[in-house]
Amino acid sequence: DAKTTQPNSMESNEEEPVHLPCNHSTISGTDYIHWYRQLPSQGPEYVIHGLTSNVNNRMASLAIAEDRKSSTLILHRATLRDAAVYYCILLKAGTALIFGKGTTLSVSS
């Protein structure tokens, strides 16, 4: 399985942008880049996914490097409710999500 590398933890201030990095140097052409987050005491929640192009949705933006060996999840204005563990996962169509340890994001007011 292609692996991802994320920082263990990051800190942010409320209402500031947050850039969560993910390295995936062994990504293959058929791997989609998925991001999920898990709030305390809840199941994981889908955030965004992409293949080659940058993606935007109501929750976040996903910036994918041209060589696809890294990506960045961008939260445009962090709120206290964004404090969670963020998982970057490579996924081939028809397979299951395999979670790593993720990045624990702390948000301060």
Next chain:
Amino acid sequence: DTGVSQDPRHKITKRGQNVTFRCDPISEHNRLYWYRQTLGQGPEFLTYFQNEAQLEKSRLLSDRFSAERPKGSFSTLEIQRTEQGDSAMYLCASSGNQGTEAFFGQGTRLTVV
């Protein structure tokens, strides 16, 4: 549809007993996944169904664990002869045919005493 639901939310059992958990996926989803999560760790994949067919099983799924999805609707995960190491949160997720966005339930927390 209220999303993926799991029952029970909490279960305390004595070591050596059998337990069964139920997952009801989002109604139109044909893919269903089971995960286990212990404190401080990311969810660990256990098994995956497409309709009623069990397509993939992790080596974590020992012979004491069995999962079924009769008729491709709800699924059950049974653990026989529970051990203290089975104490964890058991998460269920479902997704549509394209397998893009998975929706997770709130989980069943198992405590083996």
